[in-house]
Amino acid sequence: MQSQIVAILRIDSEKAESKHPPIHTHSLLLYLLLFRSNFLQTSTSISMAKMHKSQSSLLVEPMYSSVITLLIIVMACVELCDAVTVVDVYRLVQYDLAGVPFGSRLAALNHHAGSSLFSSAGAGAAADLSRTVLILPVRELNLSFIREYIEQKKPLGGLLLLIPPVFSPQNTDSGGGADHDPAKDHMKEMLNEVERLLIHANIPYPVYFGFEDENVNSVLADVKKNDASGQPATATTGGYKLVVAGPEPKKIASPTITNIQGWLPGLKAEGDSNQLPTIAVVASYDTFGAAPALSVGSDSNGSGVVALLEIARLFSNLYSNPKTRGNYNLLFALTSGGPYNYNGTHKWLRSLDQRLRETIDYAICLNSIGSSSNEIFVHVSKPPENAYIKQIFEGFSSVSEELGLKVGLKHKKINISNPRVAWEHEQFSRLRVTAATLSQLSVAPNFLASTGGLSDNRHFVNEASISRSVKLVAESLARHIYGQEGKNIDIFADDSSLAVNPSYIRSWLDFLSTTPRVAPFLSKNDPLIVALKKELADHTVEVNVQHEVLDGMFTFYDSTSGKLHIYQVASVTFDLFLLLVLGSYLITLFSFLVITTRGLDDLISLFRRPTSHKMKTA
Amino acid sequence: MTIFHFFNCAILTFGPHAVYYSATPLSEYDTIGTSIRTAVVYLITALVKLVCLATFLKVSESDSFDPYQEALKALIGFIDVAGLYFALTQLAHRNISQNHKFQAVGLGWAFADSVLHRLAPLWVGARGLEFTWDYILQGLEANANLVLSISLAALSSLMWLRKNKPKTLIPVIYACAGIVATMPSITSYLRQGLGWHFPKVVGFELFTSLVMAFISWQLFAACQRPSN
Incomplete structure (x- = not known):
């Protein structure tokens, strides 16, 4: 308590010296009484001390002055102040x-x-x-x-x-x-x-x-x-x-971004020497906003992370049994650096084994899928005529009809010379990996927009919508993996043991919605990263955590x-006034005491001769 | 920074003591030694009181008013009177009239009390940024306390030092001394038992201190008369 006060005082005095220009002289108004001073000027305090000395030598007075003190008490009753x-x-x-x-x-x-x-x-x-x-x-x-x-x-x-x-x-x-x-x-x-x-x-x-x-x-x-x-x-x-x-x-020295990757291997047919194809599901988990400590990003991209974890859980159930293990490897990646042109995704893809990267059939990126709208968009950068894109889109749209969702396809070409990467799949496309972003945003967000800022919180995110999106992705992936495209089967039926678990989604969404996730402020062993890693490790066979340095364009500052x-x-004027009142009180007290104990003549004689001389003779 | 405010509060708290010393004949007879010795006696008394309080009082978790505990506290409060008795009768005073002796003792007593109880909170609190009336009120309380201490010292000197006082006044003197000595308990009752706020309590203290001062003054004058 005390040290805190001292700290505040120190800062205050620094400010007072550096910033406050000479204090304005204001008229001494009575109502200003209700305030008190908070300034320090050495000159003033010295002059105060002088005044104090001179007063004590010729102070004078009576108890009638308690009228003044009573006045102060009355004022005290008017406005008693609350604590800090x-x-x-x-x-x-x-x-x-x-x-x-x-x-x-x-x-x-x-x-x-x-x-x-x-x-x-x-x-x-x-x-x-x-x-x-x-x-x-x-x-x-x-x-x-x-x-x-x-x-x-x-x-x-x-x-x-x-x-x-x-x-x-x-x-x-x-x-x-x-x-x-x-x-x-x-x-x-x-x-x-x-x-x-x-x-x-x-x-x-x-x-x-x-x-x-x-x-x-x-x-x-x-x-x-x-x-x-x-x-x-x-x-x-x-x-x-x-x-x-x-x-x-x-400055935060070399901010790190951490990518977490989980690997769920498919079942290789005996004697097949070829690599199995891989499907990647990717979501960026970090946020950026006006207030880093408030950037929880429930929709962008908490919803994507939750959906990814749930999809990983669903497929881990399927893949745990050799009979239902598909012929595709599944790669789950939680990437960081999303707001900064998907810098983490870029680093992660670069670091991925070349052979592994070539086996990726396609990647699905999840982004902002938690709003209650009925429309969802597949954003791609290859022309829609591309066979893979067609296949992904048809997979989605056939499932979406059953779910009552409307899926739209949005094509946006990449401009290689432009450093701006609006969607996560564009990082894949730049490395010639087929990818699409599933999002409820209809247009590409601007730089540092829709990254989970102030207004993006739990209140505006719909769990049911996330459940639906999970089902959409999982179902279409499963149909592709097991070769059931176009058939009307329900692998993740609502009441089966493979159903999407709403309480799992809710608990993760609640956790993410209370955890600010601005990447530069997350340490390498942040509880959030540890929790995500552990969760992914529960659902996948092999988990890798990759720490990278955020590219040099950005410098962040702490606090x-x-x-x-x-x-x-209260104001200076109040203290001046208080000093005046106290001075007159003490003078009156002095005069009163002198008159009652020594008589009026003594008091008058005090003023007749110089005080110093009088003191000596006394 | 509120050094200014701290100064104001300090002037209000300790100024009257200085004024009292310099305005009355105390300064002329150079009674500062008596006051200092009284202050030392006060310190020792306070220490004894502290030990007693720590030994006999339970620490109450709640702020509620417990009559038994308060009675005990009031009883311990009478150690003050013992201290005053010692200061008045046992200390060697070189030729000071009774008149000045009790004033010097009361002054030293009140000053030591103010320094012990009010200086530290003032130093820590009044310089804080947050403005409260508490320290001004505390200063006023110090003034009331000065008046009460001098009154108590006057009454005590009447009780123990003056031999030929009117018989009829003796019970009155004792009653008044009793009231003044129990003032701390009364104010603590007002604050905790009746839930009075600080400004109201201070107002009460100021009022009663003035009344008691007037009564003791009259008593002192009444006792003075027959001896003259």
Whole structure:
């Protein structure tokens, strides 16, 4: 407790010395009493000490002055202050892309709270907010103002964006997408906009995300009240002070990305010397978002990971029995680096044995398959006339009819000269491996979009939809493996022992939806990676974990979350006033005591002669 | 940084003691030695009290008001009176009139109390960023405590040092001394038993301290008269 206070003090004094210009002299207004000072200026404290000395030598007075003390007590009853509030906050991502800085460039925060971009004092946009932390609830955010503010690089002390609690990763109740709340959808859109804006901007002040709760809301209400009364909070007028103590964000030295691969061998016919063909199922598991500590990505790509694990489980059941083991090898891969042009997939494919790579018939990549929409798309980069593509698509569409899904085929050519890789299958295609991405997104996402950011959480993901997608993939794969294409058989029938397990899907989805997975912040032995590896090891015969270094374009900085301390502080003016009151109290006390014990004449004689001389004679 | 606020609170807490010393004839008769010795006596008393509290009191998990425990606490609180008795009667004072002796003792007593109980919280707390009224109130409490200590010392000196006092006043003196000596228990009852808030308790303390000071002053004056 004490060391914490000391730490805060230290930071505070540093700030005070470096940032605060000479303190404005404000008129001594009575209502400012309700606030207290929080500044330190050595000069002031020295002058204080001098004043103190001179007072004690000629102090004077009576107990009637307790009227003043009573006044203070009355004021105390008016506004008794609450204790320090501490909230969890999550910092906007800070990264360099090829040397160009993006995101929030600072972590330490120590400023007064404000609630509006414009001061109500009439000065309009000219208000100086360089020492104010704006608290803005996203639900009331005016996007065009904030965009303008960020793009024009206007100074700001800091920004605290409040997100409705429904978007908290801790909120694991599945809205399931069954109820389509237009307000929530609007919020989601809004969050996406804000996220896109903040990720691609270079912001020279700290930006934090927090969740609305009672404490923060009451503070915000107070701040708004103050702002409305035309008294923006500064060092001289008090109000609330927001402090996030933290070291300077440090670069993360060589961020690693970890790929996990599971191998399920098929049954070789006796005497067959040829390699068995292989089918790969791939999903990228990491995320990227405005707040790395909140990027849980339930849909992108938690849903794909869950589906992959469930498919692996289903086929491990089939392959555990030699009678039902197919003539195809199955390769499951959880890749990292998805948001960064599928860098992990690229590395993983490169490191794969050339002979093995050549045996891959085709690869199916799973991406964002958890929304409640009835449409699903097969994204390919080879022309649809290609035999393999045709076969994959027909396999899917025949099963999808039975499931009541609508499958569409989307073809997007690769531009080799463009470094942007929008879909995971494009990494395969670049190495001439046939691949398709199964996704509910109809168009290729932009760079660093749809990567599991702020708005992508459990609330908007439908388990039933994932179950359906699992069934679609598993069923079509199985029909291909066992040569049952076009026949109306149900291998993973709902009530059989091979049925898709909804509770397995739910538990994994819940786990992933509470685990932020931004690759550079995951260590090599992160519990998440260990858990994924163990799960894949349970379902497959051979598991390999591959650690790679993320390609040099990206540099990330740490301190992704912190504790925000909200202090109620009073103004310098209040302390000045208090000093005045105390001074007069002591003077009155002195005069009173002198008069009662020595008489009035003594008191008068004190003033007649110089005090120092009087002391000697006394 | 709130050094400024800390200064204010410190002035409120310790200023009156200094003012009392310099304004009254105490400074003229150089009674600082008496006050310092009293402060030492207070320290020893506080230590004894601490040992007693630790020995006889149970640590209560809840903040509730337990009458038995509180009575015990009040009883232990009377060790203060014993300490004051020692300071008033046993300490060697070089030719100070009774008048000044009790003031010096009361002052030293109150100052030691303030330093012991209020300086550390002030140093740790009042410099924090968060603003609370607590430290200002605590300063006011110190003022009330100063008045009470001097009143108690005055009453004690009447009890033990003055020989020829009016017989009719003796019970009154003892009653008042009893009330002043049990003040800590009374305030703790108000705070925990009745759930009063700190500002209200401090207001009460200020009020009662002024009343008790007035009563003891009158008693002292009444005792002074026949001897004159």
